[in-house]
Amino acid sequence: MSGTRAAEPAVERAPARSTARTGRASGPAGPAFWTSRRRDVLTGYLFVLPQLVGVAVFVLLPVGMAIWYSLHDWNVFTGKQTFVGGEHYAALADDPQLPKVLLATLLFSGGVVIVNISLGLLIAVLLNRKFRGVTVFRTLFFSPVVVSVVAWTLVWGFLLQDNGGINGLLATVGIDGPNWLKQGDTAMVSVILTQVVRSVGINMVLFLAALQGVPRELYEAARIDGANSRTVFTRITLPMISPTVLLTAIVTIAGALQSFAQIAVLTGGGPGLSTTVLVYYVFQQAFKFNDIGYGSTLALMLLSFVMLLTLLQWQLRRKWVFYED
Amino acid sequence: MIRTRKVLSAVALTTVLALTAACGGSSTGTSDKAVELRMTVWTSDKDQLKLFDSIAAAYRADHPDVAKITFESLPFADYNTTLTTQIAGGNAPDLAWMGDLSRDLIASDALLGLTDTLKATPGWKYDDLLGSVTAEFSRDGTLYAYPFSNSPYALYVNTDLLAKAGQKIDPASLTWDQVAAAGAAVHAKTGKAGFVVRDFDYTAWNTLATVWTGWGASAWSADGKTCTFDSPEMQKAFTFLHDAAFKTKAMPGPGTTADFFAGDAAFTVAQVSRASLLTGKFKFGLYPLPAGPKGMYSVLGQAGMGVLASSKHPKQAADFLAYLTDPENAAKLAQYFPPPRKSLLTGAELAANNKVLSASQLQDAVVDQLPDAVTLPNHTSPAEIAQKGKTALDAMWRADADVPAVLKSVCTAIKPLLSK
Numbered sequence: 001m002s003g004t005r006a007a008e009p010a011v012e013r014a015p016a017r018s019t020a021r022t023g024r025a026s027g028p029a030g031p032a033f034w035t036s037r038r039r040d041v042l043t044g045y046l047f048v049l050p051q052l053v054g055v056a057v058f059v060l061l062p063v064g065m066a067i068w069y070s071l072h073d074w075n076v077f078t079g080k081q082t083f084v085g086g087e088h089y090a091a092l093a094d095d096p097q098l099p100k101v102l103l104a105t106l107l108f109s110g111g112v113v114i115v116n117i118s119l120g121l122l123i124a125v126l127l128n129r130k131f132r133g134v135t136v137f138r139t140l141f142f143s144p145v146v147v148s149v150v151a152w153t154l155v156w157g158f159l160l161q162d163n164g165g166i167n168g169l170l171a172t173v174g175i176d177g178p179n180w181l182k183q184g185d186t187a188m189v190s191v192i193l194t195q196v197v198r199s200v201g202i203n204m205v206l207f208l209a210a211l212q213g214v215p216r217e218l219y220e221a222a223r224i225d226g227a228n229s230r231t232v233f234t235r236i237t238l239p240m241i242s243p244t245v246l247l248t249a250i251v252t253i254a255g256a257l258q259s260f261a262q263i264a265v266l267t268g269g270g271p272g273l274s275t276t277v278l279v280y281y282v283f284q285q286a287f288k289f290n291d292i293g294y295g296s297t298l299a300l301m302l303l304s305f306v307m308l309l310t311l312l313q314w315q316l317r318r319k320w321v322f323y324e325d
Numbered sequence: 326m327i328r329t330r331k332v333l334s335a336v337a338l339t340t341v342l343a344l345t346a347a348c349g350g351s352s353t354g355t356s357d358k359a360v361e362l363r364m365t366v367w368t369s370d371k372d373q374l375k376l377f378d379s380i381a382a383a384y385r386a387d388h389p390d391v392a393k394i395t396f397e398s399l400p401f402a403d404y405n406t407t408l409t410t411q412i413a414g415g416n417a418p419d420l421a422w423m424g425d426l427s428r429d430l431i432a433s434d435a436l437l438g439l440t441d442t443l444k445a446t447p448g449w450k451y452d453d454l455l456g457s458v459t460a461e462f463s464r465d466g467t468l469y470a471y472p473f474s475n476s477p478y479a480l481y482v483n484t485d486l487l488a489k490a491g492q493k494i495d496p497a498s499l500t501w502d503q504v505a506a507a508g509a510a511v512h513a514k515t516g517k518a519g520f521v522v523r524d525f526d527y528t529a530w531n532t533l534a535t536v537w538t539g540w541g542a543s544a545w546s547a548d549g550k551t552c553t554f555d556s557p558e559m560q561k562a563f564t565f566l567h568d569a570a571f572k573t574k575a576m577p578g579p580g581t582t583a584d585f586f587a588g589d590a591a592f593t594v595a596q597v598s599r600a601s602l603l604t605g606k607f608k609f610g611l612y613p614l615p616a617g618p619k620g621m622y623s624v625l626g627q628a629g630m631g632v633l634a635s636s637k638h639p640k641q642a643a644d645f646l647a648y649l650t651d652p653e654n655a656a657k658l659a660q661y662f663p664p665p666r667k668s669l670l671t672g673a674e675l676a677a678n679n680k681v682l683s684a685s686q687l688q689d690a691v692v693d694q695l696p697d698a699v700t701l702p703n704h705t706s707p708a709e710i711a712q713k714g715k716t717a718l719d720a721m722w723r724a725d726a727d728v729p730a731v732l733k734s735v736c737t738a739i740k741p742l743l744s745k
Binding site: 075076077097161162164183268272273284287289290292 | 415708722
């Protein structure tokens with residue numbers, strides 16, 4: 001640390017000298033333009049420039065274009081765009097399928113968030129102990145995260161067929177399994193579980209890191225005060241890891257609202273509209289039915305949902321997230 | 326500071342060079358002296374692509390103004406989506422294969438009319454085209470796509486499986502009821518599937534036209550304006566299919582896969598061109614579709630190739646299409662795709678290049694079927710009709726389904742699209 005501090009004045013001096021030279025070269029009047037502060041500001045902007053360019057090109061520009069498309073009818077075959085104003089926004093209210101799509105989105109996202117966070121926390125608590133083979137279990141639960149989502153979903157598609165592996169397994173113990181992907185209720189359960197099993201490892205790792213950051217002395221003090229395991233978990237563990245719960249909730253909700261491959265590969269949105277979530281509906285409208293205008297309107301609605309939910313969680317954090325500082 | 330200047334100079338130089346290179350590339354690509362044509366196709370078969378490349382090479386030898394002809398192979402499942410995305414993105418191919426997208430392309434004036442070019446091409450013989458196969462790709466007497474593949478649906482039979490289950494059929498008088506009975510018996514005795522409508526998979530309901538046409542049913546009226554999905558004929562056809570799936574088990578139920586060509590089913594309804602999937606694992610028979618209550622019928626699956634109106638080189642693209650489909654090259658293509666030319670439509674002609682099917686099989690299953698064949702249901706907005714129909718029809722595939730009510734809901738779902 002002392003070495004770092006000793007170097008700081010030298011860093012400050014170097015630009016000062018060059019500034020002085022620049023000032024003399026451009027004339028004696030007024031202070032030099034490239035002050036140390038301006039140089040630091042420029043350096044900062046240069047560091048964030050690639051990210052800013054990325055956000056501008058891949059986020060802001062597409063959002064702007066989506067707004068433009070939502071106000072137009074676009075014949076994709078001829079390239080002709082006709083201004084229709086708020087027609088597509090009005091069509092949202094008249095779309096007979098949209099309520100069912102929103103319900104499926106709510107069920108899917110809610111199911112994924114609740115099961116993913118609960119299961120991730122449960123596994124993390126169970127694996128936050130020292131026992132033989134704990135690393136193997138941690139690796140096992142995390143490994144699906146690194147598997148390609150399409151490959152993962154394809155394999156589960158075969159397993160969940162009526163004559164697939166899961167029903168074959170159930171049959172060995174005398175259970176006649178359902179036709180998982182072809183019945184409305186079991187199809188939704190199937191896509192939720194397929195998503196959760198693949199991604200729960202991420203939340204597990206985040207919770208593990210948070211659990212290991214809880215000071216041991218808090219647990220010792222609680223034990224001395226006679227607190228039981230449940231009290232320790234609800235009064236110490238949960239509040240201490242609440243920032244991580246907030247983070248996982250935001251990431252998991254945003255991820256669930258964007259889940260596409262699972263639906264496309266496993267059910268194609270069926271049976272009926274039972275698993276047609278909003279992002280899949282956007283894809284259908286824009287790319288299957290070539291209704292880019294209405295698809296863009298739906299996409300903007302989805303964006304609004306994600307932003308609203310994130311904002312809501314961010315505002316609520318003061319009430320239930322505990323920060324040590 | 327000096328180092329900073331050097332870095333900035335290097336970045337500026339690189340940018341200028343990159344822009345120069347990009348502009349240079351662009352100008353070369355659009356030069357009149359270097360016409361480059363691109364055709365999107367959905368085949369990835371090496372032999373077929375090799376044939377197309379060889380025809381293109383022969384064309385280029387006589388047409389030095391065409392520097393390059395590329396056949397871009399797109400996955401079949403996403404072909405329509407990819408093609409429309411390319412068109413919408415301003416990257417449309419010059420030529421394209423098309424199936425059920427043809428109606429939308431023609432209705433949007435996105436295709437170049439071909440009739441004049443083809444008639445003006447010496448030796449092309451426009452009158453050689455069979456009228457029944459050009460209708461799907463024509464509007465107001467103008468042909469917009471050459472129907473290069475006209476493959477009737479036929480009934481493939483795994484005779485080994487039938488023998489194993491002690492079943493016999495008479496192909497000359499075969500009916501759907503007999504197929505269902507034999508299929509149910511095969512399933513009961515061997516555990517293998519009875520009959521499978523290939524590619525249906527309880528999703529692509531338009532393929533069921535290969536069955537319901539035998540009951541005299543159709544999805545909509547001839548002018549495409551009126552839904553007839555809830556007709557009494559359709560109710561009977563779907564009652565037959567529902568019983569086969571849930572009562573007699575002659576057809577595998579939803580969520581159960583059975584590949585005829587892997588030996589997993591006694592019968593399948595598939596296009597004749599699928600015969601290339603037969604590997605000799607079992608003895609097979611190939612027959613025209615079984616008769617329904619309304620008698621014998623035939624159903625056709627078609628594919629066309631056309632020139633996009635947005636092509637930068639429409640004249641050259643149309644000229645190449647005329648060359649690719651002239652009598653000589655059409656005969657070469659016929660080894661893979663049943664042709665639209667009367668002169669090539671004989672069992673013996675088709676069998677000359679077919680390693681799997683005999684001349685008599687091809688005569689019965691292809692040549693004799695083409696003149697009176699109906700095509701699979703096709704309409705503008707095919708994907709939306711398919712999806713909305715499928716969403717409604719999903720309710721059919723439950724053991725306790727109310728067949729007439731479900732068919733009525735299909736009409737409710739697709740009526741607004743038919744009347745567009």
